[in-house]
Amino acid sequence: MNKTSSIMAVLVILAPVADVSAQSPAPGGFPTKALRLIVPFPPGGGNDTLARVVGQRMSEVVGQQIVVDNRGGAGGVIGATLAAGAAPDGYTLFLGSLGNLAHNPALKADLPYNPPRDFAPISLLATSSFILAVHPAVAAKSVRDLIALAKASPGKLNYASAGTGSSLHMTAELFKHATATDMLHVPYKGTGPAITDLLGGRVQLIFSTMPPALPHVKSGKLRALGVTSAKRAAAAPDVPTVAEAGVAGFDVSNWQGMLAPARTPSAVIGKLNRDVLATLKLPGMSEALAAQGLESAGGTAAQFGALIKTEIAKYTQVVKAAGIKVD
Numbered sequence: 001m002n003k004t005s006s007i008m009a010v011l012v013i014l015a016p017v018a019d020v021s022a023q024s025p026a027p028g029g030f031p032t033k034a035l036r037l038i039v040p041f042p043p044g045g046g047n048d049t050l051a052r053v054v055g056q057r058m059s060e061v062v063g064q065q066i067v068v069d070n071r072g073g074a075g076g077v078i079g080a081t082l083a084a085g086a087a088p089d090g091y092t093l094f095l096g097s098l099g100n101l102a103h104n105p106a107l108k109a110d111l112p113y114n115p116p117r118d119f120a121p122i123s124l125l126a127t128s129s130f131i132l133a134v135h136p137a138v139a140a141k142s143v144r145d146l147i148a149l150a151k152a153s154p155g156k157l158n159y160a161s162a163g164t165g166s167s168l169h170m171t172a173e174l175f176k177h178a179t180a181t182d183m184l185h186v187p188y189k190g191t192g193p194a195i196t197d198l199l200g201g202r203v204q205l206i207f208s209t210m211p212p213a214l215p216h217v218k219s220g221k222l223r224a225l226g227v228t229s230a231k232r233a234a235a236a237p238d239v240p241t242v243a244e245a246g247v248a249g250f251d252v253s254n255w256q257g258m259l260a261p262a263r264t265p266s267a268v269i270g271k272l273n274r275d276v277l278a279t280l281k282l283p284g285m286s287e288a289l290a291a292q293g294l295e296s297a298g299g300t301a302a303q304f305g306a307l308i309k310t311e312i313a314k315y316t317q318v319v320k321a322a323g324i325k326v327d
Contacts, residue, residue, distance in 0.1 A: 030090055030268055034065040037093045037258075038086075040079025040100055042072040046211065046292060050256055051095045053288050054125060058279040066093075075165070076100030077111065084118035088261040090268035094119065097256045099167055102311035106319045107165045107326050115312065119259040120269050121304035123276040126294040127255045129229035130171045132242060133213050133222040134205040135198055143226045143245035146205070150181035157183045160194035160203040165326045168194070170315060171207040171228060171252050173322045178247050198222065209254060210235050210293030228252040235293045255297065257304050273301050 039051045048070060055066040071079035076099055083094035101115045113119075132143065138157075140146040150157050161169035164187045176183060186203050188194040191212045197203050199221055206213065207228065214235060216222040226242040227233045230251040242250045258276055260269060279285065280296045289296050318324075 030271060031062055031064045033091065034067055035062070035091050035093055036067050036069050037095060038069050038071055038079050038083040039095045040071055040073075040076035040083075043070050046209065047095055047097055047256060049292060050126060050289075050294065053285075053292075054258075054276075054279060057282050057285060058275060060282070061275045061278050075104060077104060077108075077113075080104070081112045083259070084113040084261060086261045088120075088263040088265075090260060090264050090272065092261060093122070093272070094259045094261075095125075095256060096259050096308075098254050098311065101257075101308050102315050103165060103167065103170055105312050106315035107324065115308050116305070118262050120262050120264045121301045121308065122258040122260060122269055122272045123301065124255060124257040124297040124299050124304045124307065125276070125280070126289050127229070127253045127297050128210060128292075128294045129227040129233040129253060130168070130207045131210055131213050131217070131224055131233070131236060131239065132175075132205065132207055132226045132228065133198070133217055133224050135201050135203075136221070136223055137201055138204050138223070140225065141223075143240075143242055143247060146225055147179050147181055147246065150179070150183055154182040155184055157205065158186050158203040159183050160186050160188055160198055160206045162191040162194055163187045163189060165324060167254055168207050168209070169324070170318060173318050173324065174252055175207065175228075175242070175247070175250070177318065177321055178250050214293070233293070234290060234295060255307070256294075257297075259304075269301055 037051055037055050039048050041047045051068050055068050059066045071082050080100045083092060086092035104111055105115060134140055140149050159172050161172060163169065168191065169185060169187065191208060194206055195208065195212050198206050199216060210233065213222060217224045224236060224239045226245045227236060227239050228242050228250065230241065230243065232239065232241055277298050280298050286296050
């Protein structure tokens with residue numbers, strides 16, 4: 001399978017796999033009290049917003065309050081470590097994402113948690129695309145133009161990211177690897193400052209999450225060349241995918257999902273999986289996610305677990321090939 005193989009391909013391949021944990025009811029009328037959903041980032045960000053939207057509606061399904069507990073710091077490591085060490089009784093949940101479940105294991109040899117070992121996947125919640133945007137002064141009207149420009153002047157194009165090891169950085173490195181191009185990485189402390197310097201022309205391009213970049217694309221202050229997912233993004237239907245624009249097989253998606261500590265009873269995981277799927281089907285949920293540039297996902301616990309392992313392997317190769325180092 002290609003290094004940039006599709007999330008959906010993983011899900012389709014594993015679709016026939018039975019999720020045995022979903023076949024029996026949870027013991028003791030679970031849940032009988034409030035549940036805690038640990039978000040490994042501060043309030044106000046995209047992961048926090050997703051957790052609050054899903055948590056509020058899922059409370060209606062399970063009949064108990066789901067309390068969001070923000071434990072930010074160290075790129076998601078603090079919250080993930082706390083969740084991994086919680087009691088495996090189903091009452092502590094974790095909002096995991098591409099960054100803390102795949103990027104961190106690929107980047108940090110001394111990570112205090114191991115996702116496949118320390119977490120029991122429940123369900124994928126949502127996916128989204130990154131958008132490749134350039135400053136209007138860049139002489140590239142398409143992905144093919146950008147590749148040609150980069151190859152004509154190796155190391156001359158600067159791309160911004162939200163920091164070394166961030167999802168924006170990793171996506172750009174995958175693009176460089178897939179296209180055999182050389183572009184200079186300029187890390188910032190967050191997507192906001194990176195977009196600000198891109199708008200000012202101090203860097204030439206970015207692989208950004210949708211919400212910060214799309215308004216500037218629509219206003220004409222930035223030019224969108226492609227989206228990184230396998231299919232066009234609902235938030236930007238007129239922007240071609242990077243794959244259809246010339247990089248065959250390129251597919252990089254951001255994603256978030258719900259997990260519990262390892263050794264949580266399989267019946268509890270099955271109950272939670274059914275509750276998540278029911279939540280995602282509630283009226284207005286798709287629209288609420290779309291407002292954040294997200295698409296509803298779902299699936300079985302087994303499929304989500306397989307995705308995590310696939311993504312860790314993919315980004316471990318990216319880190320090795322690019323020689324990425326983090327402090």
